[in-house]
Amino acid sequence: MIFQNPLHEVAIIGAGPAGTTLALALLQAGLKPVIIDKAAFPRPKVCAGGLTIKALQFLPRDIGTILADEISRVNLSFNLNRGFTKSYPQPLLHTVDRRRFDAFLAERVQAAGGEFRQGERLESLTKTPGGAWRLETSRGSLRARVIVGADGARSAVARGAGLQPVDFWHLGLQAEVPRKLIRTAVFDRTIWLDMGSMPDGYAWGFPRGDLLLIGVGGPLSRGRELKGYQARVLSHLGLDNRSLPLAAHLIPHRVTPRPVCRDQVLLVGDAAGLADFWTGEGIFFALMSAALAARQIVGFFQGEADALAGYQSLIDREITPELTSAYQFSKIFNYLGPLAFRCLERYDYPWEVFCRVMRGDRSFLEVKSRFRPDILLHKLLVRSARNRPIA
Numbered sequence: 001m002i003f004q005n006p007l008h009e010v011a012i013i014g015a016g017p018a019g020t021t022l023a024l025a026l027l028q029a030g031l032k033p034v035i036i037d038k039a040a041f042p043r044p045k046v047c048a049g050g051l052t053i054k055a056l057q058f059l060p061r062d063i064g065t066i067l068a069d070e071i072s073r074v075n076l077s078f079n080l081n082r083g084f085t086k087s088y089p090q091p092l093l094h095t096v097d098r099r100r101f102d103a104f105l106a107e108r109v110q111a112a113g114g115e116f117r118q119g120e121r122l123e124s125l126t127k128t129p130g131g132a133w134r135l136e137t138s139r140g141s142l143r144a145r146v147i148v149g150a151d152g153a154r155s156a157v158a159r160g161a162g163l164q165p166v167d168f169w170h171l172g173l174q175a176e177v178p179r180k181l182i183r184t185a186v187f188d189r190t191i192w193l194d195m196g197s198m199p200d201g202y203a204w205g206f207p208r209g210d211l212l213l214i215g216v217g218g219p220l221s222r223g224r225e226l227k228g229y230q231a232r233v234l235s236h237l238g239l240d241n242r243s244l245p246l247a248a249h250l251i252p253h254r255v256t257p258r259p260v261c262r263d264q265v266l267l268v269g270d271a272a273g274l275a276d277f278w279t280g281e282g283i284f285f286a287l288m289s290a291a292l293a294a295r296q297i298v299g300f301f302q303g304e305a306d307a308l309a310g311y312q313s314l315i316d317r318e319i320t321p322e323l324t325s326a327y328q329f330s331k332i333f334n335y336l337g338p339l340a341f342r343c344l345e346r347y348d349y350p351w352e353v354f355c356r357v358m359r360g361d362r363s364f365l366e367v368k369s370r371f372r373p374d375i376l377l378h379k380l381l382v383r384s385a386r387n388r389p390i391a
């Protein structure tokens, strides 16, 4: 007699925010997913930990207990030169420690009765003649009817299923710096962003409790330039870059409707290339894609034959156009360079629109569809006339 591994309904590979929030949604719907991660939790994750207000809608209500700084201001500089600060009357984002944040969600999965297998790496997957998938892991093998790749930027599930969802790769380099080493108040409720130093690249400083996360991101093909940029950023902040350990990670971007599912395999979050090209934001899209995947997987187990294939249309309708719009705005912003920067400094209107997008009151897609350069110019001129002191 041939011994068969038990057949799981759903196997989720990766317990980052995409994988765990998907597992929670499936558990709530009465399914019993197994979730597998190669790391033992809590585990580190290279990330600035910026959690926008719009991302909170997908998270457990008591997420507030692990949020660090509340951010409502952005300090902007151009090519590491002079800067200015813009404020918004409401919070734009919170910072989180990804080690804590991801462990918090993984604990929720376990508390809800989910099977969480830590320290187990997916090595390969093959379709069995019966239609299920067989997974080989560092600890053995298992079978599942539906596989979800929530395994991040270098997804083994995407590779195993022959899916290539990513258009561009960015590389992020980041150092964690004790806050006391930087003698400036610029980081109070404030993040710092530098633009214009390299094409499609930018630098950030995010406060998180006693730490500052100082990083640079840009095209993977410019890796060397990025290292030089990070060194310049650290010395700009008065830090010795040789003494600070740097961590690096890929950021995957999709701006075209590439495949994210086939044959009962779905990709979510970074595995599907869902990080914003302009802002680098990936957590919101990881959570949103997990919510969309959950809806389709539940439909599949309720007998809707086309539910899993429908995930592709949902991603192409609800997420890809937003990522494409952000990419296009980023290209315009880069092209205009110092002019765009001066506009942002001088006028509040583009800043306010950007804040609304961060909070989820608007999307880049809506902004693009309403974009009328003539009306924008008119608004800017009227506001500039109002701001001008009367002689």
Ligand SMILES: Cc1cc2nc3c(=O)[nH]c(=O)nc-3n(C[C@H](O)[C@H](O)[C@H](O)COP(=O)(O)OP(=O)(O)OC[C@H]3O[C@@H](n4cnc5c(N)ncnc54)[C@H](O)[C@@H]3O)c2cc1C
Binding pocket: 013, 014, 015, 016, 017, 018, 019, 036, 037, 038, 039, 045, 046, 047, 048, 049, 050, 051, 052, 120, 121, 122, 123, 150, 151, 152, 153, 154, 155, 156, 171, 172, 173, 174, 215, 248, 249, 250, 251, 268, 269, 270, 271, 274, 275, 280, 281, 282, 283, 284, 286
């Ligand atoms: C430097 C940097 C800064 C960033 N800053 C921000 C920010 O401020 N705000 C924001 O919204 N986004 C940010 N991002 C993007 C964000 O980190 C990701 O978009 C987000 O983590 C994606 O979540 P995920 O669940 O899809 O994948 P991940 O969080 O990457 O989780 C994937 C999980 O899969 C596991 N895994 C991988 N391979 C296997 C395998 N073979 N077998 C088993 N398990 C596996 C990993 O251990 C990991 O736990 C940043 C990214 C970088 C690189």
